Amino acid sequence: MRKYVYKRPEVFTDAITTYCGGCGHGIVNKLMAELIDEMGLQENGILVWPIGCSCLSDRYYDMDAYMALHGRAPAAATGIKRADPSKCVIVYQGDGDLVSEGMAEIMHAGIRGEKFTVIFINNAIYGMTGAQMAPTTLLGQTATTAPAPLGRIVDNSGYPVKMAEILAELPGVIYSERVTVNSPQRIIACKKALKKAIQLQLDGKGMSFVEVLSPCPTGWKMAPTKALDWIDDEMTKVYPLGVIKDASKEAE
Amino acid sequence: MKKELLFSGIGGQGVITLGETLCDAAIKAGYNVTFVPFYGQEKRGGRTMCNIVVSDGVESPIISEADIMLIFDERSLRDYQSLMSEGGTMILNSDLVELEPETACKDIRRIPFSTMAQEVGNSKTANVIALGYIAKFLPMIPYDLIAAEVERSFAAKPKLIPLNLKALKTGYDYTDR
């Protein structure tokens, strides 16, 4: 008798992801797939994808999906969830999508307390379009639109945006946590956060938000292992990990 | 039969309300009616004007020439006097309009609606008095139907019904020549 200790999540299609080596998207995509299987979301779930590196992600899942316009995923998800509140709607966005192009959409979805789950991939760079500066790019971090030797300068581009903290200020957002995926323990913690966020949606609470600090070795021009260290050494100093808000008890 | 009407004044004078009440009565009298309001961008004190067409058939809601024009302020007179029909009736609230109209229209009536409203007992009834006055020029819309619409429009404030019916009658009975 063969005993399975690990298998590919069933919701995954046979497609091979197009992410670069060492990229965090693939890890989070897989955690989502595991949770879809474990929580039985295939039956009643709808994934809303963004523009960015993950804009091909719909083809990795045998799931109903909506590939939104740049930044508009929370607006489209509002339409979907309001049309049929019985669906489990998971919105997945990168930093260009959520923080820049779609700042109004995510803020107002939070203000209205839309009852869906948002997974936010923060890799402090525009990966897909070739390493341009993101609103989450760190001060001094170089990008093709914030070139060396200065990198991002305050006078020009202001400060990195801390979305998990900003959204936590909104009463309509009941859960906000920042996690990362640069070690096995933290990947497990990330999955736990995602599971909690999705469960809160299934329980009919307000918006749940998980920000994932995600390595982008290609955009950062680093070896994948160095990228993992850079999250610890630089990113977490600006974007501290942890539960920023958990109002799920009060929302009873 | 086709009558084209234009009522114009400043927001708050009740010119639009008077137009709507007249339309409701004209509908009850069995006519085709269109009512098009025009507002300025200001919420208070801006211009308000309406085009009303009462006809047997389907007509343009935008009027060519006013058979009856009611003017409650001088800017309205300047803006719309060119739309006055030569054979129609121009009615000016003489308490608010001193300007001499530039129009070929022969029949210009200067009526002190605001003063009359004070005499009736409430300065806000000037528009209802004007409605009563206009009713005389539109015999195809029976006075009783107009009175019923005035009553209906105050259904939420029944205390004001007698006052407004009195105002309507005052306008209707007013003889200026």
Added chain:
Amino acid sequence: MGKKEFLQGNQAMAESAIRAGCKLYFGYPITPSSEVPEYYAKAMIERPEEGITFIQAETEVSAFNMVAGAVATGHRAMTATSGPGFSLGQEAVSYMSAGDLPGVIVEVMRPGPGDGEILASQGDYFQAVKGGGHGDYQTLVLAPYSVQELCELMQESFELAEKYRNPVILLSDATLAKMRESVELPGYVEQKDPASKPNALRGCGKNEPHKVVTCGDGPVQWEEFNARLQAKYKRIAENEVRYATYNLEDAEIILVAFGSMARVCESAMKMAREKGLKVGMIRPISLWPFPDKAFEGITGKKFLVCELNAGQMVQDVKLAVENKRDVYFYGKLGGTTPSPKNVLAEIEKLGGESK
């Protein structure tokens, strides 16, 4: 025969939409369309048994995208807006056309450009008809000319949107929106189960997933994607041409107008006839597809195109008559609508001209 009511265009139209089964409204208030969101907001509170959802969106960008998301589930949804808001929504119109999403948009035209004015205009003809957003797409554009037609075409917009799985734009204007006239409200339309509609997002279980994707997958695939869209537009163009003609038999001058301007022109035509002038009218009701066929076989006539803009539909009229015949234009900008008498004067000028 139902009861006639004396109703405002915007409100009668909103009621017709509810009765067409559109229970989801997403919008941002803008004059002269604001009575529509107000009507839905009130209906949501006062008619709980109808299950109406109204969301005041933060921007028209969001409102249009909310409509796109909602109709992706098979439910009927709409928004209403005016010029500046319509501009903001264009990316989502392009998206809905590409994504086979049956969103319904009411555009209550007011004069632009820029912030503009709030009275009647037809200056957004190009934007609605030629595609104000990016890429090669088309939307069905319907132009009513009375409150009654506004209500009927409102309901039909939902049917057509779902029939072709393409957005439909109901092109109103400030006069139609704000005017009151007698109308017999259309009745309630029987609804299909949203989940039974093609590709409705609903959760797929172990079945084939439903996906709304408008993202390219290489030039060859994208060419195929576009070819499929073009075939859709061709089907619409072949089947959904609508127009009305008046007195064409003996007409020497043919007015061409749509929307509230057509209403004015109809009266002008009557006045001209009373004077013995042989005037007829073509009134396009579908602006896209444009009713070219209404002009087929008409020879030796003068066309007077009347619009509340600097001359937009007149270009389509010239294409329809292949630039061969006399096409004249009369237009007004700024919010003033010409009166029947003004149009008559234009007709008389034209009638006096030697050929």
